[in-house]
Amino acid sequence: MVNIAFAAFLVSAAFEPVGIWYLAVIGLALYLQKLRSSSRPMLHSLAFGFILNAIVLYWSGKYVGPIPWLLLSALQALFYLPVGWVYRRTHRLLWSALALLAMEEIRSRFPLGGFGWTRIAFSQVDSPALPIVALGGVIALSAFTLAIALLLVHLRGKNLAAILSLFVIAFLLPANPQGSGEVNLIAIQGNTPEVGLGFNSRAKAVFDLHRDVTRRVTADQYDAIIWPENAIDIDPRLFPEVQADIAALTGDLSTPIIAGVVQRAANGPQNASILFGEDGIRESVYIKRGLTPFGEYIPLRRLAELVSPLAKKVNDFIPGSKRVTHTVAGVELGPIICYEIILDDLVRDMAKNSQVLIVQTNSATFAGTAESAQQLAITRIRAVEHSRAILSVSTVGISAFIDNNGRVLSQTGENTQESLAGSLVLSNYRTLINRILS
Structure with a gap:
């Protein structure tokens, strides 16, 4: 043994x-x-x-x-x-x-x-x-x-x-060919007031941190500002002051924001990637399709609650059913939310219908562990598999710009508050595996 x-x-x-x-x-x-x-x-x-x-x-x-x-x-x-x-x-x-x-x-x-x-x-x-x-x-x-x-x-x-x-x-073996054109983005890693399972209890504070970092961004310099998953854990439709802050940011900076938002539906919460235009109005909404078992919903709830009393604190999220991409400066950005990065068919579907990918993730639940570095490695592999440049943005890190051959162009540290600016080269190239499975 x-x-x-x-x-x-x-x-x-x-x-x-x-x-x-x-x-x-x-x-x-x-x-x-x-x-x-x-x-x-x-x-x-x-x-x-x-x-x-x-x-x-x-x-x-x-x-x-x-x-x-x-x-x-x-x-x-x-x-x-x-x-x-x-x-x-x-x-x-x-x-x-x-x-x-x-x-x-x-x-x-x-x-x-x-x-x-x-x-x-x-x-x-x-x-x-x-x-x-x-x-x-x-x-x-x-x-x-x-x-x-x-x-x-x-x-x-x-x-x-x-x-x-x-x-x-x-x-x-040849590298994936470079595309033409690019989209200029800035990732906001706002950090959280605390890490672990309790970070969500201070949702407004997490939003404030991301708002304040964004305030330091130079106006009208980027095609879009990208916030991570759970950056807005309170539905702006139900909190006018949050909606007003978003509209003020996008208007003052003349730049749209794509943010990870927990929004409320009639039958439960939804994990969403939302594009807010320069007027602060929603332009497109992607609802996470690949929910995390025992994290965003509890299968076998009675048994799960016996194993861990923390299961009682999890409200079941409602999954989305449609692929939605965000259009920024004429470019199709495919959002992938955290856990979805390990789901082959979902990533392939999003890559096939976009020119670059954005991975919005929240590593605060596992801050100080190997989870973020492992997820970054998986994301780099996906970039090569689908020949798509990727911006991965996390609440607490690691956030990174990755080219379509899996090279990390720039990245942040962990448990820090910072922004990361860069460009993603556009690609419409379809890799062999995607042509086979299309």
């Missing part, structure tokens, strides 16, 4: 905040090697999956305690059981690797819409094989990484040559 724990530890170190991509290859090779010599491959697969996910997802328990974190890790570990079962039946590591890929795809979609945060590919943002995602999507990058691990398990002269050849091919 020590070997399995060590293998899981190595793979976890490929994810941020350590982020040494090749450790995933070594760790996966050790895991597969252990399967080959194991008399209990299902048990060892379960242990590998649990330890790996428990380390990478440690941030999920910071403010809710260890039980939800351990249950999440255990649920993720169940998807590794078929990998061991396949090896027990076939004694072929190739079939086990294929089973691991299949399980990644399944757990990215099931249950409750899936949770693919710890997919192998999301540890490979600095790998020379990153351009593969533009050809075959996230699954292709996971498959490449597993293929190298398999070759390492059977390391011989010809396999070493094959490994080198694969990396040479990956290195020679």
Whole structure:
């Protein structure tokens, strides 16, 4: 079991905040090697999956305690059981690797819409094989990484040559082509009065912080000002003073604001990305479609409340049903709200109908953990997968401008109040994976 724990530890170190991509290859090779010599491959697969996910997802328990974190890790570990079962039946590591890929795809979609945060590919943002995602999507990058691990398990002269050849091919893959034209944006990272689950109790204070930072922006210099998710946690339609502040900002700066807003619908709250025009009037509203289970709504509520009394404090949000993009200076900006970044179909749909993407996120719930760095890595991979430049803006950081080949052009620190200005190059290019799945 020590070997399995060590293998899981190595793979976890490929994810941020350590982020040494090749450790995933070594760790996966050790895991597969252990399967080959194991008399209990299902048990060892379960242990590998649990330890790996428990380390990478440690941030999920910071403010809710260890039980939800351990249950999440255990649920993720169940998807590794078929990998061991396949090896027990076939004694072929190739079939086990294929089973691991299949399980990644399944757990990215099931249950409750899936949770693919710890997919192998999301540890490979600095790998020379990153351009593969533009050809075959996230699954292709996971498959490449597993293929190298398999070759390492059977390391011989010809396999070493094959490994080198694969990396040479990956290195020679063309980058996504640059588009033409650009949109000038400024991200406002207003910070919060406090972090953790209680930051929302001071919603007006969060709005005031973002308003005050925006007041320092030079007038009429940007095509749009971007505020993060939850920057406005009180519906401006119900609070005239908030609506008046928004109208004053957009009017004085002659610049529209795209803000993350919690608005009230007849049947519950909605997590929205709203474009306020220069007159302060709503021009377009996107309602988050991919809600966060146990964060924005509680499945199996009675059971969840037994596991954690904090579940009683969660009001179920109402999901949106339509894709909506924001038009700024003639450019289509596709909003993605936080958790949606791990949902393949939703990100693809938004990228296909926009020229740049904006990711509005709120990391205050997990401030001081690896969550923000891991999300930034996932966002960079999405930029390459869809050849779209992305502005990711967070309440407390990390906020960043990312080009369509996944390079971070500029970024903020964490738990700071600052603004970040930059340009995103427009792209209408459709990557191979998007052409295949269109």
